[in-house]
Amino acid sequence: DVVMTQSPLSLPVTLGQPASISCRSSQSLVHSNGNTYLDWFQQRPGQSPRRLIYEVSSRDSGVPDRFSGSGSGTDFTLKISRVEAEDVGVYYCLQGTHWPPTFGQGTKLEIK
Amino acid sequence: EVHLVESGGGLVQPGGSLRLSCAASGFTFSTSWMLWVRQAPGKGLEWVANMNQDGSDKYYVGSVKGRFSISRDNAKSSLYLQMNSLRAEDTAVYYCARGVSRTTDFWGQGTLVTVSS
Numbered sequence: 001d002v003v004m005t006q007s008p009l010s011l012p013v014t015l016g017q018p019a020s021i022s023c024r025s026s027q028s029l030v031h032s033n034g035n036t037y038l039d040w041f042q043q044r045p046g047q048s049p050r051r052l053i054y055e056v057s058s059r060d061s062g063v064p065d066r067f068s069g070s071g072s073g074t075d076f077t078l079k080i081s082r083v084e085a086e087d088v089g090v091y092y093c094l095q096g097t098h099w100p101p102t103f104g105q106g107t108k109l110e111i112k
Numbered sequence: 113e114v115h116l117v118e119s120g121g122g123l124v125q126p127g128g129s130l131r132l133s134c135a136a137s138g139f140t141f142s143t144s145w146m147l148w149v150r151q152a153p154g155k156g157l158e159w160v161a162n163m164n165q166d167g168s169d170k171y172y173v174g175s176v177k178g179r180f181s182i183s184r185d186n187a188k189s190s191l192y193l194q195m196n197s198l199r200a201e202d203t204a205v206y207y208c209a210r211g212v213s214r215t216t217d218f219w220g221q222g223t224l225v226t227v228s229s
Contacts, residue, residue, distance in 0.1 A: 037214045041157075048207055048219045049157065060217070092157055096214035100171060103157040 002027050004093055006104035012112045019080040021107045023093035028073050030097070037096035040069055040078045043106075044089040053078065085111060114138040114218040116208045121223030128198050132223055134191040134208030141189035145211035148182065148193050149219070150204035158204075161193065162211060175201075198227045 003026040013019045029036045040053040051060050053069035056076060066081040080087055088111060093104040120132040132148070147162035161172045161182040170182055181194040191208055205222040 031214075039215050048221050050219075051217050054213070054215070054217070094157075094215055100173065101159050101215055103159070106156045 001100060002029075002095055002098045002102050004095055004102050004104040006091075006093060006107050009105060009107055011107055011109045013080075013083045013109060014112045015085065016082050019083050019087075019109060021078045021091050021093075021109075023071075023076045023078070023104050025074045025076075025095055027098060029076075029095050030073065035097075036072065038069075038071070038076050039094045039096070040067075041092045041094060042087075042089055043092065044086075047089075049092065080109075083109070083111070114210065116210065116218060116220030118206065118208045118220045118223040121206065121225045123226045123228065124198055125229050126199060126227055128227070129194070129196045130198065130225060132193040132195065132206055132208075132225070134193075134220060136189045136191065136208075136210070139210070141184075142186040146182075146184060146191045147209050147211050147216060148191075149207045149209055149216075150202075151207070151222075152201075152204045155204075160206070163191075195225070198225075200227050203227045 005024045007022045029038050036056050038056050041049040042052050043049045052063050052067050057069045068079050070077050090106045090108050092106050095102055115137045117135045124130050145164045148160040150158050150160050163170045163182045179197045183192045203226050205224050207219045207222045209216040209219040
């Protein structure tokens with residue numbers, strides 16, 4: 001199975017400052033059809049995961065534009081331009097290029 | 113609006129069985145592949161099982177193969193997970209989710225399964 005490695009695992013951030021989470025895969029996530037199936041999910045405390053980003057950089061409906069995704073091949077990044085209090089939670093990457101889909105370990109974002 | 117509501121969780125002894133249900137609404141269930149994901153207390157996410165639209169194709173993670181069975185009733189817009197021979201390591205919140213493209217988009221709120229004597 002493809003191993004997804006996130007860093008850092010803990011991310012203390014000051015309100016209003018940017019934040020960046022890295023996700024690296026053990027194999028390229030470029031599918032034979034040319035697409036790259038790498039998603040980002042946010043799990044707020046006590047809630048179920050919510051998808052923020054799909055196929056590397058497409059933002060889901062209702063997701064603030066301070067969230068952005070980028071990357072290619074095996075190296076991907078989720079960026080928050082200015083962290084707000086409601087962004088506290090755990091962020092997971094998920095790859096779907098290679099079966100079975102696999103998640104990263106999660107990155108816990110907290111406010112300093 | 114997509115809505116997924118899980119039920120059926122609870123406390124069960126090791127070796128016991130539970131059947132989880134997921135009621136779907138707000139989208140055409142019969143044209144969506146569906147899946148179950150679990151999260152052990154304080155841990156990350158694990159893809160457990162998925163099924164295609166007509167039930168002809170199923171996948172199970174290795175640790176549940178032979179013990180869990182995923183099924184669906186398109187007439188009732190419902191997804192199920194039959195869990196047998198439960199072990200302590202199966203203790204988790206189980207989420208029902210909709211499959212889209214090659215991953216997933218919407219998830220339910222989850223149902224807690226606790227395996228303990």
